[in-house]
Amino acid sequence: MAAAAIRPMRLAALTKTRCSIFQTAYNPTSARTGAKYLRARLRGPxxxxxxxxxxxxxxxxxxxxxxxxRNYAEEERLQDVEDKKxxxxxxPKKAKEKGDSRRAGRKR
Structure with a gap:
């Protein structure tokens, strides 16, 4: 005697109940959700x-x-900035007001 086949509708209901009990995502269409990556342990820490x-x-x-x-690297950087000036x-000097900027003079 062959075992009776379980109907797909019953299997779907069982899966839905299992997902609600174990708090997992119910995804009957197997659509990509990214749940695998969201469940994964964070790597940052x-x-x-x-x-x-x-x-x-x-x-x-x-x-x-x-x-x-003494921070020799910082002293050297400051000396280089002074030499460039x-x-x-x-x-360039920062504009104090909107009209002082170089862009204000250029109009398209």
Missing amino acids: SMVKYYPAEANIAQIIRQWPELEM KRGKGA
Whole structure:
């Protein structure tokens, strides 16, 4: 004697009930929902733990001035900016008002 086949309608009702009990998404058409990626564990916290905290020299110098440390990279950068300004290659001055900007003079 052959086992009776279960009707698809009954299987769908069973799946729907199972989804409501276990709080999973009911997706009878198998449409792509991205649920797999939304359920996945977040990677950010693990990556933050893996890489050590980066030392910020400027912050350390400001925090402990009694150490009399010097940030040579920052001093060199400031000197380069000063040299560029002397040669006329520095950043343009910021406009105080709307009419002072270079764009205000150009009209299309």
